[in-house]
Amino acid sequence: MASKKILVTGGAGYIGSHTAVELVRAGYEPVILDNFSNSERFIVGRVRKITGRNVPLCTGDCSVPADVAKVFKKEGRFHGIIHFAALKAVGESVAQPLRYYRNNVGGMLTMLEAADRYKVPHFVFSSSCTVYGEPDKLPVREDAPVKNAASPYGETKKIAERMLETFLQSGVPVKAVSLRYFNPIGAHPSALIGELPLGTPKNLVPFVTQTAAGIRKVLQVYGDDYKTPDGTCIRDYIHVIDLAAAHVRALGYLEKKRGPFYDIFNVGTGRGQSVLGIVKTFEKVTGVKVPYKIALRRSGDIAEIYAAAGKAKKVLGWSAKLSLEEALRSSWAWQKTLRSGKR
Ligand code: NAD
Numbered sequence: 137m138a139s140k141k142i143l144v145t146g147g148a149g150y151i152g153s154h155t156a157v158e159l160v161r162a163g164y165e166p167v168i169l170d171n172f173s174n175s176e177r178f179i180v181g182r183v184r185k186i187t188g189r190n191v192p193l194c195t196g197d198c199s200v201p202a203d204v205a206k207v208f209k210k211e212g213r214f215h216g217i218i219h220f221a222a223l224k225a226v227g228e229s230v231a232q233p234l235r236y237y238r239n240n241v242g243g244m245l246t247m248l249e250a251a252d253r254y255k256v257p258h259f260v261f262s263s264s265c266t267v268y269g270e271p272d273k274l275p276v277r278e279d280a281p282v283k284n285a286a287s288p289y290g291e292t293k294k295i296a297e298r299m300l301e302t303f304l305q306s307g308v309p310v311k312a313v314s315l316r317y318f319n320p321i322g323a324h325p326s327a328l329i330g331e332l333p334l335g336t337p338k339n340l341v342p343f344v345t346q347t348a349a350g351i352r353k354v355l356q357v358y359g360d361d362y363k364t365p366d367g368t369c370i371r372d373y374i375h376v377i378d379l380a381a382a383h384v385r386a387l388g389y390l391e392k393k394r395g396p397f398y399d400i401f402n403v404g405t406g407r408g409q410s411v412l413g414i415v416k417t418f419e420k421v422t423g424v425k426v427p428y429k430i431a432l433r434r435s436g437d438i439a440e441i442y443a444a445a446g447k448a449k450k451v452l453g454w455s456a457k458l459s460l461e462e463a464l465r466s467s468w469a470w471q472k473t474l475r476s477g478k479r
Pocket residue numbers: 145146147148149150151152169170171172173174175196197198199219220221222223224239243262263264265317318319320332
């Protein structure tokens with residue numbers, strides 16, 4: 137059988153590392169390209185430990201053509217590219233927009249050029265539900281209008297999606313999807329890999345686990361005066377293992393198509409959960425209290441978003457299997473691994 141080598145940019149990161157594990161399980165051969173701007177090398181060792189494979193690592197910047205050329209020279213032909221590598225801190229992107237455009241748009245451009253030049257037939261792009269802005273209708277479907285992005289980070293996702301779509305419109309024999317992730321949470325059941333927030337976490341669940349662990353004093357719940365049942369914001373939290381599996385499904389789907397081909401899928405559970413709902417569920421499944429206080433709304437937050445998950449189910453045969461309880465339990469197990477300092 138022909139080799140099924142997949143170039144996983146950002147494969148040392150949170151979603152990329154879990155996807156590398158799922159790729160091995162599904163018979164693919166992931167090759168990680170990462171510059172460790174938001175991750176640590178030991179995660180690659182953990183991916184190797186979980187999979188029992190010497191998953192290759194190329195250290196380099198995916199926005200730099202010479203770094204990418206080195207990967208192709210060393211590894212030869214690739215069956216696909218999954219392009220995770222990006223900077224993702226929304227607030228930071230407002231303060232440093234050019235750095236975000238350079239990294240995220242430059243990274244997408246370089247990886248598309250590589251797909252073109254080295255004839256890589258399959259391409260999966262990590263997009264975000266942020267492209268929907270504040271949706272007019274819920275659950276939000278893939279054909280909902282793409283709105284003005286609330287941040288340069290969101291803008292980079294919109295631009296990158298358009299780059300991919302227009303690249304395919306030029307008639308290249310590439311098959312591609314953009315996956316619009318909702319809110320990934322949770323960790324691998326081994327508790328060997330998980331999300332590694334650098335500094336004070338901005339996202340809810342890492343802040344919850346760090347507060348439960350006593351690293352942070354109190355969780356601030358940003359606003360309880362939204363028009364939602366308990367007044368706090370609603371999001372669609374998806375287990376990272378389910379999210380990783382969606383990438384494998386997407387590749388299988390693309391393999392059956394003829395290029396050029398492009399499609400877009402939401403990757404969410406289809407269910408919304410409030411901030412206070414997350415706190416309560418976390419306390420229930422772990423037995424650990426999370427001190428919290430109600431704070432002012434965070435600027436840029438929308439009240440409510442959750443996915444219409446029907447298209448991914450119908451077309452990819454993928455749907456989320458794991459519960460919110462399992463996700464939060466695994467986030468807590470991972471927090472304990474991190475606390476133990478074992479690397
Ligand atoms: P992450 O920061 O954990 O992983 C990203 C990885 O990419 C890191 O290992 C980082 O070192 C690497 N990287 C960044 N720029 C690079 C470059 N120029 N060259 C090589 N490596 C580079 O983030 P994540 O949560 O795993 O997110 C992965 C992707 O999913 C990103 O594109 C992100 O925008 C997107 N996404 C994430 C979320 C989320 O909530 N985590 C939601 C929607 C979309």
